[in-house]
Amino acid sequence: MGWRAAGAILVKDLRLELRRVETVATMVVFAVLVALIFVFAGDPTPADLRRLGPGALWVSLLFAGALGFGRWFAQEERNQALQGLLVSPVDRAALFAGKWAGAIVFLLALECALVPATVTMYQLDLRGAWGELALLLVVVTVGYSALGTFFAAVAARTTAGELLLPILLFPLSVPLLLAGAEGGQALIEGGRLGDYWSWLSLAAAFDVIFGTVCTLAFEYVIEE
């Protein structure tokens, strides 16, 4: 597989985003807003907040991600940039890998702001398990970005466009959402590291399966 081509696409996406930061910056604000609105969905006591916290973190991540994937793919459609990529002698799998890696980097950047904000707002006590939470975030982000990049390409081929993306993406991402929320809950409650590792390995298996399948199937989506 063309690692260099994938790297070039990643660097191009990073450079574009660094120039204007518009997508990641908007997504951060959006994600924190979703986490905030979650608090208004009831009259939570501090105990309720700690119970809701992990779920709110992953739901806002899911929503913000769905917003971002559509954007990152739509920018390839502008000025027929995608056609340019397609006529270049680049493996389709490499093209996917590049876009996927870009989505991972952007989502991780978003999490760097979202996680501290959620932990503060929901008064979460991680009991020093920051390393475990970071690992969980990375594993879930890798799988979610694979599905997100893939279905952004599918949705871009429909007239409904970005409206269709969450409808396709959310049901398929349920295992990741559950792994994130339940794994995070296990960390907060403490003493349930066994559960944490089970959820983490479920998410890792999801990454391997859908990372492979999406990379292989991508050529059928963008084939001309």
Next chain:
Amino acid sequence: MRWWPRSWRQFWSTLDGRTYHMMLSARPWIGWLAVGSMVIVFALVFWWVPLEAIQGYPQKIFYIHVPSAWVMYAAFGVVFASSILYLWKRTSLWDIFARCAAEVGFLFTTLALATGMLWGKPIWGTFWTWDARLTSTLILWFIYGGYMLVRAFARPDAEVARLAAVVGIIGFLDVPIIHLSVLWWRTLHPQPVVMIIDDPGGGLPASMLITLLASLVAVSLVFAWLWIQRVWQERTAENLALLEALLERRERSAR
């Protein structure tokens, strides 16, 4: 005339036409068998099989609910297999197979959900609980709803069949993982009563098992019939469009 193919290549090239013609000739038979077996199943359910001691009448929903759920998985299996074959062979029959199986499968998923809710109200005291099977069936319903939306909204220049095939494959692969994750999350559904490995027949008395198996056959036949009917419709529409295009071209060259 020999009916078996000489080679794999010939097998694949003739499978298209041959499968379709076999289906067409079997269509009326399957239709009447479906109607007949459904009548028998209803007779069994309402007159023959004894009333369950604890649940009473609501338990009879079981004989429609379980086969619907079984047909739902079978239908989405057909979508998966046909989608792979479409991407490989690129002949429209496989696409039609997948499309029609998804529609009918969606119908049976709705039926499984609806009958389950009707049963849940008197037995569990609520239409809906977040039990593992209920939840994963609902997610399945959304996945195939999305599949049909992709078909409905594909851009005119995009090749719908290809997009839908990819969604059908990925959706099906996700089903076991979703099921596992939701199972870990929670479970309350009555445990499977038929497929208990060391005790075939499980906890079901013989009369109930016979009724359930008869219903499985009958509902599968109904599924097969509806599916073939849809395939025939879609194939006919395709042929009609082809004929129209041909006629138009002839008219234009005649002028």
